[in-house]
């Protein structure tokens with residue numbers, strides 16, 4: 611079989627990063643499945659258009675976080691991914707889940723980590739008067755937005771920027787950054 615990086619992408623919403631990964635059409639990247647924890651995630655459409663299997667696992671259907679995470683990891687593992695890509699997946703994952711995918715679970719976050727972990731990053735960057743802002747792809751560890759950094763992309767904050775304009779500009783960076791990082795991980799796999 612052709613050597614590729616097998617990827618499962620987890621989403622909760624619009625899936626524009628998923629779309630960017632699919633649109634890159636990188637021959638070294640094989641998205642084996644897209645899984646959402648919300649049935650109404652519009653991003654599922656991007657997978658369907660690309661003929662990629664999709665699944666919805668609604669967390670509300672499970673008794674607790676552990677039960678959901680167990681079912682989720684069983685489903686993910688059925689696609690045997692090298693890497694699990696969080697792309698706007700809005701769930702805190704249990705320590706057991708994170709440990710199970712140690713070194714194989716990555717996320718994209720809209721700030722220059724370690725600055726501005728958590729939500730509302732664009733608003734907070736403006737309030738803090740930062741000159742630079744950007745996006746980070748990092749490994750996921752038990753502590754939120756704190757794992758080792760794989761890559762970052764940066765922009766200069768403009769005097770006229772609003773949270774919305776920053777969000778749009780950072781998102782454009784994300785769409786370049788995520789496919790680039792996956793490409794690098796694929797090359798690493800091939801060189802092993």
Ligand code: GRF
Pocket residue numbers: 621623624625626627628653697698699718719720781784
């Ligand atoms: C992005 O801003 C990403 O940084 C954050 O969630 C958002 C996902 O957007 N983790 P999309 O669903 O990929 O469009």
